[in-house]
Amino acid sequence: MYAGAAAGQHAALVQGASRGLGLEFVRQLLAEEAPGGRGGGLVVATCRDPANAEELRMLAAKHPSRLHVVPLDVTQQATIDVRDRSHSLTLSS
Numbered sequence: 001m002y003a004g005a006a007a008g009q010h011a012a013l014v015q016g017a018s019r020g021l022g023l024e025f026v027r028q029l030l031a032e033e034a035p036g037g038r039g040g041g042l043v044v045a046t047c048r049d050p051a052n053a054e055e056l057r058m059l060a061a062k063h064p065s066r067l068h069v070v071p072l073d074v075t076q077q078a079t080i081d082v083r084d085r086s087h088s089l090t091l092s093s
Contacts, residue, residue, distance in 0.1 A: 010041035014071070017045035018053035026056065030063050046072035 014030050016022035022045070026042040043066055047053050050069045060067045061067045 011044060012041060013044045013046070015046050015074070017069070018047035018049070018056050022047070023055060026059060026067070028057065030066060040066065043067045045069045048073045 012025075014022050014025045014029070016019060017026050019064070026043055026045050029043045030040065043063075045056060045060075047056065048071065050056065050071050053069070056069055060069050071079060
């Protein structure tokens with residue numbers, strides 16, 4: 001569970017979320033509703049340059065409590081190290 005998710009809330013991590021399939025995955029995840037109409041889970045969207053990801057920023061403004069956008073470039077170890085220190089992500093079944 002992502003540290004920002006409420007108890008019992010699912011979290012999804014989408015890599016490459018600034019365009020194409022990644023952006024569409026984010027849209028679909030945000031459109032999901034949990035059983036009982038409680039709203040969907042938390043979405044953590046990563047991309048190399050969030051400042052230039054206009055559509056992703058608009059979605060984040062529309063869903064501030066559910067969508068967290070973080071910079072991540074998997075080809076740059078420094079961004080991976082920063083993400084590791086600043087976000088707690090524990091995978092569980």
